[in-house]
Amino acid sequence: MKGALAIMVGAALILLLATLTLVVMPYLQMSAEQVPPDLKPYTDQQERGRQVYIANGCVYCHSQQPRDPGFAPGDRNRGWGRPSVPGDYAYDQPHLLGTMRTGPDLFNVGARLPSIDWQLLHLYNPRVVYKDSIMPSYPFLFRHVDEAAEGDKVVYLPAPYGPESGQIVATEDALALAEYLLALDHTYPAPTLPKTDEPKE
Amino acid sequence: MTPTIAILLIITFLLSTVGLLLLIWSIANNQFSHGQAAARTIFSPGEEGHSEDPALAAEPAFIGDNTEQAVAIKARWTADQSSRTAVLAWLSSAIFWLVLGSFFGLISSLKMHLPEFLISSEFLTFGRVRPVHLNAVTYGWASMAGIGAALFLIPRLFKTSLAGGKYAIMGSVIWNIGLVLGLGAITLGLSDGEEWLEFPWQVDILFVVGGALCAIPLLLTAANRKVEHLYVTSWYLMAALVWFPILFLIANLPYTFPGASGATVNWWFAHNVLGLWVTPIGIGIAYYMIPKILGRPIISYQLSLIGFWSLALFYSQVGIHHLIGGPIPTWLVTLSIVHSVMMSIPVITVAINHHGTMMGNFGRLKDSPTLRFVWIGALMYTVASLQGSMEALRSINVITHFTHYTVAHAHLGMYAFLSFILFGAVYFIMPRLTNWEWPWRKLISLHFWLVSIGILIYVVPLTIAGWKQGVALLDAAMPFMDIVRMTLPALQARTVGGALMTLGHLVFAFHFVAMLMHRGAGNEQPTLFRPVVKETAQ
Numbered sequence: 001m002k003g004a005l006a007i008m009v010g011a012a013l014i015l016l017l018a019t020l021t022l023v024v025m026p027y028l029q030m031s032a033e034q035v036p037p038d039l040k041p042y043t044d045q046q047e048r049g050r051q052v053y054i055a056n057g058c059v060y061c062h063s064q065q066p067r068d069p070g071f072a073p074g075d076r077n078r079g080w081g082r083p084s085v086p087g088d089y090a091y092d093q094p095h096l097l098g099t100m101r102t103g104p105d106l107f108n109v110g111a112r113l114p115s116i117d118w119q120l121l122h123l124y125n126p127r128v129v130y131k132d133s134i135m136p137s138y139p140f141l142f143r144h145v146d147e148a149a150e151g152d153k154v155v156y157l158p159a160p161y162g163p164e165s166g167q168i169v170a171t172e173d174a175l176a177l178a179e180y181l182l183a184l185d186h187t188y189p190a191p192t193l194p195k196t197d198e199p200k201e
Numbered sequence: 202m203t204p205t206i207a208i209l210l211i212i213t214f215l216l217s218t219v220g221l222l223l224l225i226w227s228i229a230n231n232q233f234s235h236g237q238a239a240a241r242t243i244f245s246p247g248e249e250g251h252s253e254d255p256a257l258a259a260e261p262a263f264i265g266d267n268t269e270q271a272v273a274i275k276a277r278w279t280a281d282q283s284s285r286t287a288v289l290a291w292l293s294s295a296i297f298w299l300v301l302g303s304f305f306g307l308i309s310s311l312k313m314h315l316p317e318f319l320i321s322s323e324f325l326t327f328g329r330v331r332p333v334h335l336n337a338v339t340y341g342w343a344s345m346a347g348i349g350a351a352l353f354l355i356p357r358l359f360k361t362s363l364a365g366g367k368y369a370i371m372g373s374v375i376w377n378i379g380l381v382l383g384l385g386a387i388t389l390g391l392s393d394g395e396e397w398l399e400f401p402w403q404v405d406i407l408f409v410v411g412g413a414l415c416a417i418p419l420l421l422t423a424a425n426r427k428v429e430h431l432y433v434t435s436w437y438l439m440a441a442l443v444w445f446p447i448l449f450l451i452a453n454l455p456y457t458f459p460g461a462s463g464a465t466v467n468w469w470f471a472h473n474v475l476g477l478w479v480t481p482i483g484i485g486i487a488y489y490m491i492p493k494i495l496g497r498p499i500i501s502y503q504l505s506l507i508g509f510w511s512l513a514l515f516y517s518q519v520g521i522h523h524l525i526g527g528p529i530p531t532w533l534v535t536l537s538i539v540h541s542v543m544m545s546i547p548v549i550t551v552a553i554n555h556h557g558t559m560m561g562n563f564g565r566l567k568d569s570p571t572l573r574f575v576w577i578g579a580l581m582y583t584v585a586s587l588q589g590s591m592e593a594l595r596s597i598n599v600i601t602h603f604t605h606y607t608v609a610h611a612h613l614g615m616y617a618f619l620s621f622i623l624f625g626a627v628y629f630i631m632p633r634l635t636n637w638e639w640p641w642r643k644l645i646s647l648h649f650w651l652v653s654i655g656i657l658i659y660v661v662p663l664t665i666a667g668w669k670q671g672v673a674l675l676d677a678a679m680p681f682m683d684i685v686r687m688t689l690p691a692l693q694a695r696t697v698g699g700a701l702m703t704l705g706h707l708v709f710a711f712h713f714v715a716m717l718m719h720r721g722a723g724n725e726q727p728t729l730f731r732p733v734v735k736e737t738a739q
Contacts, residue, residue, distance in 0.1 A: 003431050004423040004439060011440035011513055015447055015477065018517035021212070022469040023451065023458075026533050029205050030462040055390030057328020063603055067526035072599050077677030084528040089460030094394040097464045099523060101603035101674060102313070104681055126316070132686055134316045140323040 035090040038188030042091055042180070049180025052173045053096065056138065063098035064107045064184070081108035085190045103135055110185035119178040120155045120170050128161045141174035205532065239430040240498035240505075243358070243489060245273035252496040255632035256570045256639055276360065281633045283362035284352050287369040287418070288634060291349030292627060293717070294377050298341025300710050303703040305334035310699045314692040324388050332387050332399045339397070339474065340408065341380050343619055344445075345373070347482035348415055350626040351438045353634070354489055355419060358435045359426035365418035372414030379407030395463070397471035398452055405453040412446045433505040437485030440513060444477040461528050469520040475614060476516030483582065483619045484512075484551055486626050490575045491558055494629075495565065500557040508550035515543040522593035525602060541593030548586040555579040570645040574625030577653070581617035585610065600675065605688060606667025609660045616702075617656050624648070624709065631716055640720050644712045648705050655701030658694055666691030 042050060053059070068083040069076035076082070084107055089095055113119065118129070124142050126133040144163055148154045152169040162168065170178070241249060247270040251263035265271030309331040311318050319325045348369075356363040363369075383400035386392065392399040400408075419442055452470030492499050499505060521529065521537035559576055566573050588610055592601050601607055628645060632638055639645060666688045673679045673687065 008443045011443050014513045026465045027462040054394035074675040086461035093459045095463040136327045137320045
């Protein structure tokens with residue numbers, strides 16, 4: 001039993017060390033990081049949209065973390081924005097950094113594509129906008145009605161994508177998601193970032 | 202930043218001092234004296250030189266040449282029987298989740314190149330089907346089969362009966378409830394939102410409890426053990442069972458880690474699930490199966506222990522290589538990169554032992570299904586790990602990060618390495634538990650070829666396309682949609698590979714169920730009872 005216990009305690013201690021360096025220290029350092037003054041907290045609707053983003057797993061194809069142009073120039077040159085800093089995520093719980101770019105980075109999608117009509121159209125059927133897009137359509141975020149009621153947000157679809165009769169209107173979830181996407185605008189200057197765009201190393 | 206570096210320097214200094222003292226202590230106390238004798242503890246007296254391969258019909262089982270040896274074999278049979286219900290509970294659940302998880306994987310793969318496939322229901326949208334796949338195969342298949350194999354190996358390694366098996370059975374029930382609730386929550390859109398941590402934290406409690414319940418029989422059995430030395434497999438299994446509950450608990454603490462620090466915890470956890478949970482289980486099984494089937498001990502026992510401690514030390518700190526270029530402190534990323542490269546040390550020690558033991562015995566791959574699965578799994582561990590160390594380098598990672606290359610790498614690790622070893626383990630374990638032969642050996646062969654060709658078609662095109670995707674993403678001259686179009690053939694190939702793998706799993710599951718129902722030609726007598734009869738005849 002002594003040997004077995006020694007192995008288990010040793011194993012636990014090593015993990016404790018890793019927890020210290022990879023969990024506790026980064027947490028302490030990043031919690032002290034300055035929050036950019038121009039970063040706005042999410043509104044209730046945007047926060048709801050964020051939940052729709054999480055529920056439908058947008059994170060599995062879209063990142064929200066442009067890299068330093070000195071390291072990966074494509075990120076800036078594609079218009080995804082300046083490198084992100086810890087403070088940019090101050091209101092993000094949980095984080096949605098993402099690890100996949102089957103689709104483009106969305107850190108600044110609100111600045112890049114600021115039209116809510118475009119966003120809704122694209123969510124209803126991405127192939128209306130990009131013929132070969134492999135992003136799924138989200139018809140369940142929309143309602144098919146005979147005639148839009150007062151206050152309904154109508155999605156105007158070009159032929160042949162629209163329904164044969166009636167209209168497509170956005171649900172509250174679709175509107176919230178689109179508002180969240182529009183809120184993804186981090187074009188303000190980051191206070192903690194070095195002023196230059198030159199490679200650091 | 203400066204205080205952080207100061208703290209790091211102090212920690213490094215203290216660690217090196219402690220490490221040096223430990224080294225001096227272990228040399229002074231002859232801790233390195235475990236020689237090849239320790240490597241032989243897995244054999245019962247006189248068994249060395251005889252192969253134990255329950256999945257093989259033609260092989261006459263070693264039955265002992267004298268009473269003492271026959272008694273030892275009989276004792277092992279008793280040990281095997283003691284874990285029967287617990288092991289079967291975990292293994293059967295694992296195979297159910299494997300089949301379910303495969304179908305969800307296949308649907309995800311189809312959706313990647315047929316974006317209009319199954320879109321009308323929100324429950325089947327890509328962003329829900331994909332995490333259901335990942336969680337079903339990770340926490341359902343790999344974890345449950347791993348625990349099942351561990352529960353089978355522990356009494357064997359400790360040469361005693363499994364004590365407290367009922368806790369493990371209870372654990373499997375709780376774990377399964379957790380899976381049903383967790384996968385259901387993802388489908389309903391109640392995901393926690395972080396990769397590998399999608400299950401709502403309320404459900405996660407079930408996994409911590411279920412896992413902890415498995416630690417009870419482990420501790421009880423260890424207390425009763427009848428062996429002097431703990432064979433290296435038990436080191437890996439015990440450590441894994443200690444690590445997982447701690448990891449899972451910390452990473453799932455709700456409302457604790459916001460923003461960017463949440464990302465570091467996320468990836469610290471996600472890579473530790475691979476490195477400190479499924480990897481030690483996989484390596485541990487291979488460390489048992491390969492020498493057991495060949496009937497010869499591993500070639501360097503000392504090396505296996507160095508491999509164990511270096512794995513613990515290095516693998517626990519690699520996680521942040523998933524955030525290279527991300528919005529986190531540079532020292533943190535560098536720390537993980539260094540450890541990722543250092544991982545080549547445990548990987549090479551394991552490779553020397555696994556493949557070195559195989560030297561001169563490769564002919565056995567032709568006839569032993571267990572060995573074929575386990576050794577190919579061990580080989581893919583070497584390949585996937587060295588590839589992983591390379592991928593952590595900044596110059597490579599800048600290309601492979603965010604691409605399908607990583608997905609191919611993940612499947613090389615979780616499937617070609619881990620799942621292959623688990624398949625082999627199931628083929629070894631089941632005849633011993635049920636005292637029944639595998640009904641149709643041709644099905645084992647069919648399973649092997651389907652999954653082998655399947656994973657090959659899965660990994661190779663996706664690796665190439667992922668690399669090209671990564672290179673193209675760095676240069677904004679290539680429009681994004683052109684990159685998407687470029688990867689399409691590989692995404693289609695993945696569906697073909699995935700379909701073959703799924704088919705292989707159906708064959709495997711069918712064979713498993715047939716075995717449970719005692720179909721086909723069976724062995725009325727437990728194989729291990731024959732020696733006793735022979736003994737009396739002498």
